[in-house]
Amino acid sequence: MLDHATVEVVGASTFYGAISARGTVLTGMLFGSRRMAAPADGGRGDGMDPRFAQGVLPEPPRFELRFHRGEPLLLSWYAHHDGEFVRAISLVELSSDGDRVARLRNYFYTPEIIVELCGELALPCRINGTFRARGDA
């Protein structure tokens, strides 16, 4: 990742630089399921609106790269009680030399995009609602 890379959780937050992204968005992408999962499932249950947990398990998601609409999509497959579902889609833009990430856009709080693209790709998905500042949820 470039030092001046832009990492964005669309509709929620944007971070500039690899260092700031590493401790926030990237950590959330990898280990956010611990906060998403309900306490009964071993998670903390404080990372999102509980209505949208829908049986997610506190396991790191599996990432899959797919090309769709001429763009590389990084699909995040989250484990659930009843199987794996796509819950986030990321767009990755590489640097001009092609070996580093220049921009990453994580579509997690975008239910319409997740439903539409998973519909086009014929993939099972679950949505996470939209982002609301803490205290407004």
Add this chain to the structure above:
Amino acid sequence: MTQAWRRFLEIYEPLRPALYRFCRYLSRSPWDAEDLVQDTLARAFATLGALAEPPRDPRAWLFRVASNLWIDHVRRRGERPTDATPAAEANPAATATGAPDRGTREAAGTLLVQLSPQASTRSRRSCRPRSGRSRRRCTAAAASSPNPIRTSRARRRPAHSTSSAPRSTRATSIG
């Protein structure tokens, strides 16, 4: 501030799915649609604070904000709203390989149908290949002529008639 935000969420948040569909229709791309939704909600929230009274029809007002933002965006980009994106959406594989996609073919077909008969006749007649001239060279010559219609008529006129077209123009047309 918190109260205004809460009220905004209550009134405008439920409109988000419809707003996305509207933005999707405008932009023809899910990524652009999502950006437009974000921009619209941000603009709407900022604008609401400056309004003397809230809009009577929040949905219509929100869609109008989205339309205006999209028009601004397209103007900045310097292209028409229907350019490129619908074609890429219709057949992304063809666009990636550089093959003419359906949208381009349809646009070309529409153009041909709507061309005036005079123009199409002119181009066909003026570009009839003659001995020693290729069709491409003939087409190039017709395109560079200052008045191809007049020169084409002059060429068709019988040899015994008095021509008002200047000889130099005719020579340009013939190339």
